[in-house]
Amino acid sequence: MASIPLRAAMKLRLRTVGILAADYGFNILMLFAFAAADVISFQIPIILLGIAFLFNLLFAGLILSGKTRSLQDPSLTALQLLGACGFNFLGFLLAPQIVYFFMINLFVPLSYGSVHFTQRMFLASWIFLSCALGAMMLTVGVQGDIELTTPTDRIFFWAVIVFALGRFLAINAEVSRLRIRLQRKNNELMHAATRLSDLASRDELTGLWNRREFMRLLLEESRRAVRNQSSFCVAIIDIDHFKKVNDTYGHLTGDAVLHELAQLLESMRRATDSVARYGGEEFTLLLVNAKLATATVALERIRSQVMQYDWEVIAAGLRLTISVGIAAWRPGETLTQVLNRADAALYEAKDAGRNCVRVSHT
Numbered sequence: 001m002a003s004i005p006l007r008a009a010m011k012l013r014l015r016t017v018g019i020l021a022a023d024y025g026f027n028i029l030m031l032f033a034f035a036a037a038d039v040i041s042f043q044i045p046i047i048l049l050g051i052a053f054l055f056n057l058l059f060a061g062l063i064l065s066g067k068t069r070s071l072q073d074p075s076l077t078a079l080q081l082l083g084a085c086g087f088n089f090l091g092f093l094l095a096p097q098i099v100y101f102f103m104i105n106l107f108v109p110l111s112y113g114s115v116h117f118t119q120r121m122f123l124a125s126w127i128f129l130s131c132a133l134g135a136m137m138l139t140v141g142v143q144g145d146i147e148l149t150t151p152t153d154r155i156f157f158w159a160v161i162v163f164a165l166g167r168f169l170a171i172n173a174e175v176s177r178l179r180i181r182l183q184r185k186n187n188e189l190m191h192a193a194t195r196l197s198d199l200a201s202r203d204e205l206t207g208l209w210n211r212r213e214f215m216r217l218l219l220e221e222s223r224r225a226v227r228n229q230s231s232f233c234v235a236i237i238d239i240d241h242f243k244k245v246n247d248t249y250g251h252l253t254g255d256a257v258l259h260e261l262a263q264l265l266e267s268m269r270r271a272t273d274s275v276a277r278y279g280g281e282e283f284t285l286l287l288v289n290a291k292l293a294t295a296t297v298a299l300e301r302i303r304s305q306v307m308q309y310d311w312e313v314i315a316a317g318l319r320l321t322i323s324v325g326i327a328a329w330r331p332g333e334t335l336t337q338v339l340n341r342a343d344a345a346l347y348e349a350k351d352a353g354r355n356c357v358r359v360s361h362t
């Protein structure tokens, strides 16, 4: 149920109350018809109407209050079915001359169990209902047109009802089992879809957003900037002489460096900013709602931290620096244009001797 939005889940729960209320209503109408035909007294449907009204008011109130939300059975199905069974048993006590009416109607609310019940709940219901029916027949007896004079007659009648009830509940239990399996498969499918979308947007080596996802975030941010008349900055971060790292320490160490630098960049960015692996040894940083001056301070801090970081934890004698190019997005500019300007600034940083930050003013 976790995947169903709260309002929809509440509607679904109230729908069960509504369906059961309609069911009570139908039974009471039939009982009024019996009373009109002089089979039972009018008092009986009136008493049962009052009880059904209170039941529904209580269940709807509990569900609407939200107090049942944390329960394993937030629809209170088990309690509602117990109430409906109690209703029929009370009818049995009050009007034993139409026992068949209450016995047949016992089956109707139980079918809702297939939506929420577990196998154990079905077994418990069967045992409980069979015992309750037996006890009723022993104490109240059965009147009316059904000829149950000897104990054998009564036991046979009881057994017929009990086995029919058992088969009915077994079928419902099977439906419930299939529903639970379907729900489990649905959850698995949803997890797989989330994982797939994660795989499609993340860089495998570093775990950062990949270039495609970065472009999507950039597009989103540019639309927001147009709407809010704000701006954002893009920084391209490139490792200096990374080829030498690979050549000296090997490709695996190069990979470890990329991973470590990714963690470092992630830990240093602002919560609202996004960092991505742009490709190879190039990373990008999107600084939302930032002016060029703020972005420059942030990237200078990052550059300095990378230089001071103890890279020897990866390989003895290893040192690392980065060069950075920054550009602030201008209204009307395309994403390619702003990225090209950041790239040109990065080239300036490389030309200036590396390990520095350059800003695009063009």
Ligand SMILES: Nc1nc2c(ncn2[C@@H]2O[C@H](COP(=O)(O)OP(=O)(O)OP(=O)(O)O)[C@@H](O)[C@H]2O)c(=O)[nH]1
Residues within 6 Å of the ligand: 205, 238, 239, 240, 241, 242, 243, 244, 246, 250, 251, 252, 253, 254, 255, 258, 279, 280, 281, 350, 354
């Ligand atoms: N280990 C590793 N190396 C990579 C990966 N992607 C790209 N590279 C390496 O990154 C290096 C980039 O080299 P260059 O483009 O010459 O740049 P550089 O050596 O960093 O020199 P400057 O950028 O000019 O400072 C190449 O040796 C690529 O093989 C990767 O996923 N893992």
